[in-house]
Every structure is written in structure tokens, then in C-alpha cells.
Amino acid sequence: xxxxxxxxxxxxxxxxxxxxxxxxxxxxxxxxxxxxxxxxxxxxxxxxxxxxxxxxxxxxxxxxxxxxxxxxxxxxxxxxxxxxxxxxxxxxxxxxxxxxxxxxxxxxxxxxxxxxxxxxxxxxxxxxxxxxxxxxxxxxxxxxxxxxxxxxxxxxxxxxxxxxxxxxxxxxxxxxxxxxxxxxxxxxxxxxxxxxxxxxxxxxxxxxxxxxxxxxxxxxxxxxxxxxxxxxxxxxxxxxxxxxxxxxxxxxxxxxxxxxxxxxxxxxxxxxxxxxxxxxxxxxxxxxxxxxxxxxxxxxxxxxxxxxxxxxxxxxxxxxxxxxxxxxxxxxxxxxxxxxxxxxxxxxxxxxxxxxxxxxxxxxxxxxxxxxxxxxxxxxxxxxxxxxxxxxxxxxxxxxxxxxxxxxxxxxxxxxxxxxxxxxxxxxxxxxxxxxxxxxxxxxxxxxxxxxxxxxxxxxxxxxxxxxxxxxxxxxxxxxxxxxxxxxxxxxxxxxxxxxxxxxxxxxxxxxxxxxxxxxxxxxxxxxxxxxxxxxxxxxxxxxxxxxxxxxxxxxxxxxxxxxxxxxxxxxxxxxxxxxxxxxxxxxxxxxxxxxxxxxxxxxxxxxxxxxxxxxxxxxxxxxxxxxxxxxxxxxxxxxxxxxxxxxxxxxxxxxxxxxxxxxxxxxxxxxxxxxxxxxxxxxxxxxxxxxxxxxxxxxxxxxxxxxxxxxxxxxxxxxxxxxxxxxxxxxxxxxxxxxxxxxxxxxxxxxxxxxxxxxxxxxxxxxxxxxxxxxxxxxxxxxxxxxxxxxxxxxxxxxxxxxxxxx
Numbered sequence: 001x002x003x004x005x006x007x008x009x010x011x012x013x014x015x016x017x018x019x020x021x022x023x024x025x026x027x028x029x030x031x032x033x034x035x036x037x038x039x040x041x042x043x044x045x046x047x048x049x050x051x052x053x054x055x056x057x058x059x060x061x062x063x064x065x066x067x068x069x070x071x072x073x074x075x076x077x078x079x080x081x082x083x084x085x086x087x088x089x090x091x092x093x094x095x096x097x098x099x100x101x102x103x104x105x106x107x108x109x110x111x112x113x114x115x116x117x118x119x120x121x122x123x124x125x126x127x128x129x130x131x132x133x134x135x136x137x138x139x140x141x142x143x144x145x146x147x148x149x150x151x152x153x154x155x156x157x158x159x160x161x162x163x164x165x166x167x168x169x170x171x172x173x174x175x176x177x178x179x180x181x182x183x184x185x186x187x188x189x190x191x192x193x194x195x196x197x198x199x200x201x202x203x204x205x206x207x208x209x210x211x212x213x214x215x216x217x218x219x220x221x222x223x224x225x226x227x228x229x230x231x232x233x234x235x236x237x238x239x240x241x242x243x244x245x246x247x248x249x250x251x252x253x254x255x256x257x258x259x260x261x262x263x264x265x266x267x268x269x270x271x272x273x274x275x276x277x278x279x280x281x282x283x284x285x286x287x288x289x290x291x292x293x294x295x296x297x298x299x300x301x302x303x304x305x306x307x308x309x310x311x312x313x314x315x316x317x318x319x320x321x322x323x324x325x326x327x328x329x330x331x332x333x334x335x336x337x338x339x340x341x342x343x344x345x346x347x348x349x350x351x352x353x354x355x356x357x358x359x360x361x362x363x364x365x366x367x368x369x370x371x372x373x374x375x376x377x378x379x380x381x382x383x384x385x386x387x388x389x390x391x392x393x394x395x396x397x398x399x400x401x402x403x404x405x406x407x408x409x410x411x412x413x414x415x416x417x418x419x420x421x422x423x424x425x426x427x428x429x430x431x432x433x434x435x436x437x438x439x440x441x442x443x444x445x446x447x448x449x450x451x452x453x454x455x456x457x458x459x460x461x462x463x464x465x466x467x468x469x470x471x472x473x474x475x476x477x478x479x480x481x482x483x484x485x486x487x488x489x490x491x492x493x494x495x496x497x498x499x500x501x502x503x504x505x506x507x508x509x510x511x512x513x514x515x516x517x518x519x520x521x522x523x524x525x526x527x528x529x530x531x532x533x534x535x536x537x538x539x540x541x542x543x544x545x546x547x548x549x550x551x552x553x554x555x556x557x558x559x560x561x562x563x564x565x566x567x568x569x570x571x572x573x574x575x576x577x578x579x580x581x582x583x584x585x586x587x588x589x590x591x592x593x594x595x596x597x598x599x600x601x602x603x604x605x606x607x608x609x610x611x612x613x614x615x616x617x618x619x620x621x622x623x624x625x626x627x628x629x630x631x632x633x634x635x636x637x638x639x640x641x642x643x644x645x646x647x648x649x650x651x652x653x654x655x656x657x658x659x660x661x662x663x664x665x666x667x668x669x670x671x672x673x674x675x676x677x678x679x680x681x682x683x684x685x686x687x688x689x690x691x692x693x694x695x696x697x698x699x700x701x702x703x704x705x706x707x708x709x710x711x712x713x714x715x716x717x718x719x720x721x722x723x724x725x726x727x728x729x730x731x732x733x734x735x736x737x738x739x740x741x742x743x744x745x746x747x748x749x750x751x752x753x754x755x756x757x758x759x760x761x762x763x764x765x766x767x768x769x770x771x772x773x774x775x776x777x778x779x780x781x782x783x784x785x786x787x788x789x790x791x792x793x794x795x796x797x798x799x800x801x802x803x804x805x806x807x808x
Contacts, residue, residue, distance in 0.1 A: 024089065025064040026097030026441075027496075028057050028077055034129065034196075035061030036102060039079040043089075046072045058543055060598065077102065098442030098496040101381065127200040128644070132191050133220060141234070141245060141266070142194060142217060143186035147747070148707055148728065150644065150659050150689060151199045152215065159183075162201060162605065162638075162663075164212035164587075165556075171219055173370065173387070174208060185326055185366075189304060192232050192782050193249055193262065195220045201605075202536070202550035202591055205490040205505025206434070206446060209532040209555045212587060227252045228786030235780070236268075238773030241297075243268035247304075251786075258310040267301040267332070272772050279765040280621045286765075288624065289348065290573075292341040301332035320372040328364035330396075335360040339571055352413065356403040356571040365394045381438035391428035397421070403572050416572055417465035418473065424561075427455045447491040456482040460566040478519040478566040480580075484557075485512045492534070501538040506531065509555070515563050515580045522565065524580040530555055544598050550591040558582035558613055562630040576615075576628040583632055586610045601644045609636035614717045617759055618673045619766055626766065633669035633717055634678065640664060653700075655693040662686050667717050674762040679718065681761070686712040701734045705745075719759045725752035730778070740783045748774040 024043065028036045041063045042054040057063045070092050077085040082102040089095060130149045147154040152161055159166060159182075168175040168182050175182055198216040200207070207214050233246035247264030274294040279286050308322040337358040343351045373386045399420045405413040434448035458480040463470040492505030508531050515524035534552040541547065564578040587610070593603040611632045618627045640663025648655050666682035689709045696702040707728040714721050730745030753774040758767045 021067040021069060022091050023064065023066055023094045024068060024073075024075070024091065024097065025062070025095075027099050028061040028063065028079070029099055029101055030082070031101060031104065033099075033101075036079055036082075037061060039063075039077055039102070042076045043068070043073050045069075046074060049074075058598065062540070062543055064543065094498075096442055096496060096498055098440075099444075100441075127198045127216075130197045130199070132194045132196060141186065142189045142191050142197075143183060144747075145191045145194065145197065146186065146215070148691065148705065149197050149199065149215075150657055150691065151201070153687070153711070159215070161199060161213035161215070162607070162640075164607070166199075166213040166215045167208065167210060169207070169214055169216040172216060173389075185304065185324070189262075189264065189306070192230060193219055202534070202552050202589060203554075204503060204536065204552075205492040205507045205532070205534045206448065208450075208488065209507050209509055209530065209553070210557060212554050212556070212589070226786065228784065230782060230784045232782040233780065234778065236776040236778045238271065238776050240271035240773060241269035243270070243776075256312045258308075260306075260308040262304070262306045264304045265301065268299075270296075270298045270300075270773060272296040272298070272770065274768055274770050276626075276768045277766065278619055278626055280619060280624050281763045281765070282621060284763065285346070287346050287621075288351070289344045290341055290624070291344070292339055292571075294337060294339045296335065296337045298336075299332065299334045300328060303327040303329075316376045318374050320370075320374075322370045322372075324366075324368040326364065326366040328362065330361055330363035333362040333364065335362070337570070341571070341573075350408045352405060352407060353410070354403050354405045354572070356401060358399065358401045358571065360397060360399040362395070362397045365392075367392045379438070381436065381444075383436050385432075385434040385436075387430075387432040387434075389428070389430040389432075391426070393424070393426040393428070395425075396423040399569075401569060401571065418462055418569070419465065419470070420460060420462045420476075420569070422458070422460045422566075422568070424456065424458045426457075427453075429453045442496040444494045445492075448489075450486075450488040452484075452486045452488075454482070454484040456480075458482070458561075458564050458566075460568075474519070476567055476569075478517055478564075480564045480566065481514075481516040481518070482563060483514045486510070499540040501536075501540070503534075503536040505534040507534070508532070511557065511584075513557075517565050517580060520565070522580055524563070526583070528584070530584075530586070545594075545596055547594045548592075550589075550593075552589055554587040554589065556585035556587070556613060558584065558630075562613060573624060574626045574628075578630045582613055582630065583611050585612045585632070599645055599647055601642075603642040603644070604640070605642070606639040607637070609638075612636050616669070616672075616717050617719065617757075617766060619764055620673060621763055629672065631670075631672065633667065635668050637666040638663060653695045657691040657693070658689070660686075660688045665715055667715060669717055671718070671762055671764070673764065677762060679761050681715045681718055681720070683713070683715045683720070685714045686710075701738075703732050705730045718761060718764065719757050722756040722758075724755050725750070726774070727752075739785070741781070743778070743780045745778050747776045747778060751775045 028039050028041070030036055035057070037057055037060075039057045039061070040054065041057060042052050043065055044052045053065060055063050055065065068091055073089045073091055075087045075089055077100065079102060082104055085100060085102055128151050132145055143154070146152050146159060152159065152166075168186075175185065195218045198214075198218065200214040200216060203214045227250070229248065229250040231246075231248045234244070236243040243266070245264060245266040245268075247262060249262040250260070252259040272295075274296070276290075276292040276294070278290045280288050280290070303326075305325040305327075306323070308320065310318060310320045312318045337356075337360075339356045339358070341354050341356070343353065345351045368389070368391045370387065370389045374383060376383045397420075399422075400417075401419070402415065402417045404415045407413055430450065430452040432448060432450040435446065437445045439445055460476070460478050462473040462476040464473050486509060488507060488509045490505060490507040492503060494501070494503040496502075508529070510529045511527070513524070513526040516522070532553045532555070536548070536550050538546060538548040562578050563580050563582055565580050567575040567577045569575045587607055589605065589607045591603060591605045593601055595601045612635070613630060613632055615628055615630050616633070618629055619625070620627060640661055642659065642661040645658045646655065662684065664682065664684050666680070668678065668680050671677045671679050687710070689707065692706040694704040694706070696704070705728070707726075709726045709728075710723070711725070712723045726747070727749040728745065728747045729749065730743060732741055732743040734741045751774060754769070754771045756767060756769040759765070
């Protein structure tokens with residue numbers, strides 16, 4: 001009896017030991033690190049091949065198997081358009097497989113007919129991914145798409161993210177252009193070739209420390225062998241002038257080579273009306289007031305040429321060459337500003353009037369060339385990338401300013417006429433090497449080094465016209481030389497375990513700057529070394545909830561045009577000037593976020609900006625002059641709470657994206673025209689955006705976007721800007737199996753983006769009101785031709801398969 005009882009307990013205990021259950025989990029992504037939703041994942045014990053357990057990945061690409069006993073298993077992952085992933089696992093404990101990258105299978109995608117649209121918004125731990133491909137916005141240019149990108153504000157032709165200026169990247173390569181040149185490039189680039197736009201609020205160490213947030217524009221790849229291309233165009237009608245853009249793209253793919261060429265041209269006229277009011281003081285008393293009405297008409301016809309050639313020597317080695325050219329010819333680039341200024345005395349009685357005609361003609365040439373080499377090692381995921389880049393930039397401008405003065409009775413008093421010629425030549429050279437090494441399934445190491453050099457020469461010559469003769473104005477003529485060399489080294493390590501994901505990095509940069517103003521013999525030499533740590537920590541509580549923490553340090557170096565001390569006159573009493581003594585701005589940014597049910601994200605952030613560089617409007621009360629001065633202010637502090645949500649309302653026929661933010665901005669600056677007194681300006685502000693994405697008809701070939709935006713008044717430096725709002729509506733219809741599409745819509749339907757700027761403190765009191773052609777009726781078309789499908793493999797996938805394809 002005792003032997004039977006002992007045997008029973010022994011067998012029971014043995015059974016319990018051998019029936020211990022384990023967990024296997026991981027995340028599936030594509031080569032762009034984008035999670036793949038709805039991938040099929042199966043697993044089976046090699047001793048019981050008929051007993052297969054299967055799941056699909058969630059919106060974050062995550063999958064999990066529970067209750068697995070120990071033994072040898074076969075894991076299989078498959079998804080349309082990718083090679084099947086198969087791995088043998090020896091399970092003796094819980095296994096966190098980390099990130100699994102699927103390889104694209106080109107042939108499987110041939111012949112796919114697009115009949116539906118993927119979700120437009122994708123929220124990730126450190127970025128927001130806005131999918132543009134096949135959306136209603138894909139017929140516009142990229143700059144217009146940024147106006148609709150969640151988290152991005154485009155106002156007064158300036159791009160901002162979380163109250164800071166972002167750095168623009170294309171396919172993870174930085175665009176080395178000024179903000180105005182970036183705008184011209186993006187306006188000339190069709191969104192039909194854009195796959196997605198990534199808004200990275202806390203860039204990791206791989207990205208340059210220069211700038212705050214990063215906007216990374218991902219272009220589409222030609223995945224079908226043979227030739228195909230497209231033609232496209234847009235028409236926009238403003239309150240004054242029409243604006244056009246048209247272009248063509250061509251792709252050619254063979255087994256080893258890919259070739260891409262895009263050409264676009266955007267002829268247009270832009271109208272702007274500004275009203276300025278300045279109250280000048282003496283001994284704290286208002287002595288005179290000046291009211292100015294500016295009307296500006298800017299004519300341009302920029303041309304963009306972009307090309308890319310990829311050649312694959314073998315599976316381990318490939319070479320890529322790309323070129324980007326921006327052409328703005330002199331005959332088609334003109335800026336005409338007419339202004340009328342009325343001068344009042346202390347009793348508000350008209351004292352005099354002066355009228356200024358300012359004609360400026362520009363010419364711009366920007367050539368950029370990049371060479372990339374990639375070597376893949378035997379170990380999966382290990383690779384070495386080498387990149388070299390050269391930019392040659394040339395700009396010239398001729399300006400003729402003629403001012404006539406009149407007495408109160410409109411009798412002619414006198415006139416003043418001067419002309420300026422300015423030019424700028426910039427040579428930029430960069431070389432970069434990156435190394436990536438997956439240490440194991442859950443650990444990833446990357447490191448790199450970069451060297452960049454900028455050489456700039458800016459020249460300004462001003463001539464006063466006296467009795468019809470040109471007399472050089474020595475005081476306002478200058479040659480400014482600027483050289484900058486930067487050495488950077490970065491390293492980062494990411495590790496996944498259980499429900500945690502950690503990525504830490506450190507970037508070190510040494511910068512050497514030399515500035516030389518030849519006319520004033522002003523030298524500015526500056527050398528400094530900075531360390532830029534970054535931290536990204538994510539905890540997945542379960543398959544629906546996660547919490548994350550990010551930190552990074554960033555730098556904003558003064559640009560050469562901000563350092564240039566010469567004066568650019570708007571009229572006799574108003575000019576813009578740089579400052580050769582500017583110092584870099586250093587930022588510390590913290591972000592804490594929580595995502596609920598994979599739909600609702602709350603994000604709190606804090607940013608401290610030390611020595612920010614901004615353009616401040618100062619009034620010289622002694623000489624009655626208005627100056628726009630680039631200067632360092634003491635510091636900025638901003639913090640706020642953001643809420644984002646992307647929700648399907650009616651079976652994917654109606655999706656809503658919502659972003660709201662309440663934030664506090666505290667500026668502390670030195671009042672240059674008020675004995676350098678330290679002044680503080682601060683304010684709470686509110687930003688909100690709701691975008692509705694609609695799909696109509698059975699095949700979803702008719703779509704619409706309805707976007708509503710609102711921003712309350714904000715402060716920046718010493719100025720307060722009024723509230724703004726906008727309603728945008730856009731429809732898109734596709735034809736002929738998605739080969740052709742047309743779109744129509746309206747931007748800023750109620751003309752709510754016009755704003756006022758008020759600067760009022762101590763002895764400063766000036767206001768301006770700006771009216772731009774924000775309300776535009778838009779039309780666009782796109783037609784694709786060539787080998788868009790293989791007849792031998794013609795297939796038509798229904799909605800579920802298309803959704804899976806588009807989530808890769």
C-alpha cells in the first residue's frame with residue numbers, strides 16, 4: 001500500500017514538473033522598423049507537428065504565445081509581400097524574441113491592385129508616422145502635406161514641432177538647406193512619391209545633435225521590375241493670384257539596378273499685406289507714431305530635379321548615387337514691395353508721409369550630390385554604411401529702393417534712392433560612416449562617425465543714388481566669411497527583455513567656427529565640444545497599454561545668415577541684421593507618455609532652452625528706426641500635456657485623428673534698446689487639431705479629409721501672436737485600378753490663419769497685422785503609366801489583404 005501511494009505521488013509530481021508552461025513573445029517589423037500589423041504567426045512542437053498554435057500581430061506588431069511546455073518548437077511568421085520567417089526554438093524558459101525584421105519579397109507584390117486605403121496615422125514610441133501614400137493629400141506638394149501632418153505647425157511659412165524648429169531629413173539623410181530653401185524644396189516635391197512622414201520629437205543618438213525634433217520624409221520604392229512613371233499637377237487659386245505646379249517622375253528597375261528621376265516646376269505669384277504701427281518714445285513719453293501699409297507681390301518659378309541610382313553588386317554590397325537640384329532663375333524670381341508710411345506727432349496729427357517702392361530680383365542655384373555604399377556582413381542585420389555628400393549653393397540678389405517724402409498737404413519734400421547687390425556662395429562637404437550590429441535577438445548596437453565642413457562667402461554692396469550717380473555706401477557694404485567644421489561620434493545600444501525596451505545613446509561633437517567681417521575687421525572664432533546623451537525607455541504593461549520615458553540634449557548652432565552683420569533694408573527706416581557674436585543654443589528635453597488601449601496617448605513634456613537665437617523686433621527710439629535683429633535671448637522654458645487619439649468610427653470608412661495640447665511658454669530676454677534690462681514674457685496656450693478621414697463607395701476609391709485646426713495666442717521672445725484657426729477640406733477619386741486620381745478641395749476655408757504680432761514692454765510698442773493668401777481653392781491630378789503589374793500574376797486583393805499590405 002505504501003509503495004502504491006509513493007508511486008502515485010511520484011508520478012503526479014513528475015507530471016507537474018513536466019507540464020510547466022512558458023511564454024514566447026516578440027515584435028515584427030519591416031526594414032524601416034515600422035511594425036507589421038496582422039502578420040500570421042504560428043508555432044508547433046516538433047514532436048506534435050499536427051498541433052499548430054497561431055495568432056496575428058497587433059497594431060504594434062506584437063505577438064505572444066502562452067502555455068507552451070518545454071521542448072523544441074518551429075516558429076513561422078508570414079505576411080503578404082515579405083519572405084516567410086522560420087526559426088527553431090528550444091524552449092526551457094520564457095523567451096522574449098525582441099524585434100524580428102521581415103525581408104520584402106518583391107515578386108509577391110507584382111500585380112497587386114490597390115482597392116483600399118491603409119490607416120493614415122501610426123503612433124510609435126518615439127515618433128508619429130503619417131502615411132501619405134494613396135491618401136487624398138498625395139496629389140499635393142510635400143510642404144502642403146506638412147500643414148496636415150499631426151503635431152506639425154506650418155504658420156507664416158515656418159515649420160514648427162512642439163514650439164521648436166525641426167530638422168528635415170529625407171530617408172534618414174539630413175537636408176542641408178536653410179529654412180527658406182527647405183520650404184522651396186518641399187514646395188517643389190510632389191507628395192505622390194512620398195510613403196510616409198515621421199515626426200520624431202526625441203531623436204536618438206544616430207541623428208545629428210543639431211536642431212530639436214526631426215521630420216523624416218520616407219520616399220516610396222519602385223518594387224516592380226521594368227519601367228513605370230507618372231505625371232502630376234496642381235492648381236491653387238488664391239484671393240489675388242493663381243499658383244501652379246506640375247512635374248513628372250520615372251522609375252526603372254532591373255535585377256541589379258534601380259533608377260529614379262523627378263522633374264517639377266512651380267510658377268506662382270504670392271500676395272501679402274502687412275500693416276505696422278510703431279509708437280516711438282522719449283523719456284517715457286510718446287513723441288511720434290508711424291503707421292505703415294506694406295503690399296508685397298512675390299513672383300517665382302522654381303524648378304526641382306531629383307535623381308537616384310541604386311546598384312546592387314551582390315547580396316552584400318550596394319552603391320547608391322543621388323542628386324538634387326533647385327533652380328530659381330533671375331528672370332522669374334521677383335519681389336515687389338510697395339509701402340506707405342504716415343508719420344504722426346505726439347498729438348496724433350499727420351506730420352509727413354513717405355512712399356517706398358522696393359524691387360528685388362533674385363537668382364538661386366542649389367546642387368546637392370550624395371554617394372552611399374552599404375556592405376552587409378554574414379551575420380543577419382550586421383552592416384556598414386559609408387556616405388559622402390557635397391552641396392554647392394549660389395545666391396545673388398539685386399535690390400532697388402526708392403523712397404519719396406511728402407508734407408501733410410501731399411506736396412513733394414524730397415526723395416532717397418539706394419541700390420544693393422548681395423551674393424552668397426556656400427560649399428558643404430560631409431562624410432559619414434555607420435555600423436550596425438545585432439548582438440542577439442534582443443540586443444542591437446550601432447555606432448558612427450561624421451565629419452562636415454561649411455565654407456561660406458557673403459557679400460553686400462550698397463550704393464546711394466545721388467544726382468543720378470552711384471556712390472558706394474561704405475558703412476553698409478561688407479564681405480562676410482564663415483567657416484565651420486564639425487566632428488561627431490555617436491554610439492547607442494538597445495535592449496529588449498520581457499516587457500521592457502531600452503535604448504541609450506551618446507553623441508559627442510566638436511565644432512570649430514570662424515567668422516570674419518572684412519569691412520569692420522571683426523573676427524569671431526569659437527571652438528567647443530558638447531556631449532549629447534539620449535535615453536528611450538518603454539514598458540509594455542500588456543498588449544494594449546504601454547508607458548515610455550524619453551530624454552535627449554540638442555544644440556542649435558547659429559546659421560551663417562544669422563551671423564552676418566550687414567543690414568538688409570526694407571525701407572529707409574527699417575532693416576534686418578545679423579550678429580557675429582551669437583552663441584549656440586543648448587536644449588534639454590524630457591517626455592513622459594502613456595498609451596491606453598493602443599488608441600489614446602497622453603504625453604507630458606518639459607524643455608529648457610539655454611541661449612535661444614531668435615529674430616526680435618526692436619525700435620530705436622532715438623533715430624526712429626525699426627530693427628529686426630538676430631540675437632541670443634537668456635532662456636526659454638516650455639512644458640505641456642499632449643493628447644492624441646486615432647480611432648476607427650465606421651468599419652474603417654471613417655477614421656478620426658485628434659491632437660490637443662495645452663502648454664506653457666516662458667521667455668526671458670535682454671531688452672537691447674532698453675539698457676539691456678532683463679524682461680520676462682510668459683503665457684499658457686492651447687493647440688488643437690482634429691482630422692476626419694472618410695472612405696466612400698464599395699471599393700473605397702473616393703476619399704475625403706476634413707481637418708480643423710486651432711491655436712490660441714502664444715508668446716515668442718518679446719512678442720505675442722494672436723490666435724489662429726483653419727478648416728481644410730479635400731476630396732480624392734481614383735480611376736482605372738488606381739492608375740489615375742484627381743483631387744479638389746479648399747484650405748483655410750474661413751481665412752482664419754491671418755495673425756497679428758504685438759511687442760509691448762518698457763519703451764517698446766509696435767504691432768503688425770499680416771494678411772496672406774491662406775484661403776486657396778485647390779485642384780490636382782496624378783496619372784501613372786508603365787509596367788504597374790505583371791499579367792501572369794494579375795490578382796485583386798480585397799480589403800483585409802490590402803490593409804495588411806499597407807500596414808507594413
